[in-house]
Amino acid sequence: MPTLTAAQRRELEKIEFDAFMAECKSRELLETLSSKWVALILSALREKGALRYNELARTIAGASQKMLTQTLRGLERDGMVTRTVEPTVPVSVTYGLTPLGASLAELVSSVKTWAESNMVDVIAARAEYDDRA
Amino acid sequence: MPTLTAAQRRELEKIEFDAFMAECKSRELLETLSSKWVALILSALREKGALRYNELARTIAGASQKMLTQTLRGLERDGMVTRTVEPTVPVSVTYGLTPLGASLAELVSSVKTWAESNMVDVIAARAEYDDRA
DNA sequence: CGGCATCCGTACGGATACTG
DNA sequence: CAGTATCCGTACGGATGCCG
Numbered sequence: 001m002p003t004l005t006a007a008q009r010r011e012l013e014k015i016e017f018d019a020f021m022a023e024c025k026s027r028e029l030l031e032t033l034s035s036k037w038v039a040l041i042l043s044a045l046r047e048k049g050a051l052r053y054n055e056l057a058r059t060i061a062g063a064s065q066k067m068l069t070q071t072l073r074g075l076e077r078d079g080m081v082t083r084t085v086e087p088t089v090p091v092s093v094t095y096g097l098t099p100l101g102a103s104l105a106e107l108v109s110s111v112k113t114w115a116e117s118n119m120v121d122v123i124a125a126r127a128e129y130d131d132r133a
Numbered sequence: 134m135p136t137l138t139a140a141q142r143r144e145l146e147k148i149e150f151d152a153f154m155a156e157c158k159s160r161e162l163l164e165t166l167s168s169k170w171v172a173l174i175l176s177a178l179r180e181k182g183a184l185r186y187n188e189l190a191r192t193i194a195g196a197s198q199k200m201l202t203q204t205l206r207g208l209e210r211d212g213m214v215t216r217t218v219e220p221t222v223p224v225s226v227t228y229g230l231t232p233l234g235a236s237l238a239e240l241v242s243s244v245k246t247w248a249e250s251n252m253v254d255v256i257a258a259r260a261e262y263d264d265r266a
Numbered sequence: 267c268g269g270c271a272t273c274c275g276t277a278c279g280g281a282t283a284c285t286g
Numbered sequence: 287c288a289g290t291a292t293c294c295g296t297a298c299g300g301a302t303g304c305c306g
Binding site for chain 4: 052053054057065066069085088089090091092093
Binding site: 026027031033039077079103104110130 | 158159160162163164167168169172173209210211212233236237240243244245247248249251252254255256257259261262263
């Protein structure tokens with residue numbers, strides 16, 4: 001039995017990992033949410049309604065267009081956003097929330113609200129912690 | 134004026150970035166939440182109450198102890214969890230939720246619930262999207 | 267038991283250039 | 287306008303080994 005290469009080991013582990021994750025699909029969705037830009041996009045679309053690609057880009061302001069596109073594709077795939085192409089010249093593309101996406105955006109919004117009202121406590125706790133160090 | 138090194142440029146940009154973020158502290162908290170393990174730890178402590186370090190490690194099962202410790206330190210710093218050291222031999226360390234952490238865990242839990250009940254839709258959307266490709 | 271320090275790979279994300 | 291393709295650095299996270 002030859003020693004497994006690192007790549008082979010990783011592949012095996014990935015399979016086990018996937019099997020494990022299958023039991024617990026919801027974790028996957030947590031992962032999605034945790035993807036840095038998802039929350040921003042969702043709340044942008046929630047607050048401003050459907051937006052064009054460049055409007056989104058300006059609203060998020062900090063995401064490279066690579067990340068923007070990538071994240072939008074993912075959200076589209078997961079049935080969170082709709083992507084509508086109007087065949088004008090030049091083309092204009094509009095992104096909006098699906099009902100599913102809207103309901104998730106609702107949750108995100110409540111997290112944002114929590115964050116805004118509890119941020120002071122966090123800052124205070126952080127300052128105290130750092131002082132003791 | 135010499136050309137700035139990449140490091141110097143990054144430092145400048147970081148300052149601008151921080152200034153920008155100062156306006157919008159809540160984003161920072163979203164970042165924290167999005168840190169892969171935070172949600173897991175929070176909900177583990179919420180469901181099972183205070184836990185020892187190794188109990189947490191077994192519950193999360195998938196986090197290296199490096200990540201576990203790192204995340205716990207972060208949460209402790211932000212005033213979300215308490216870290217209690219009992220001076221037994223060997224020492225035993227217990228982590229619990231602060232009121233602040235508990236209220237955040239509440240939110241996380243509602244997100245988890247959402248995820249569990251809407252996962253089927255996501256899977257369906259994903260399957261359809263992949264078929265069209 | 268509950269960590270911390272170190273090394274190291276990879277994959278995430280940014281910058282740039284080009285296309286329909 | 288709304289992307290795609292490519293290159294490339296870095297920083298995130300895993301594995302390992304040591305300590306109080």
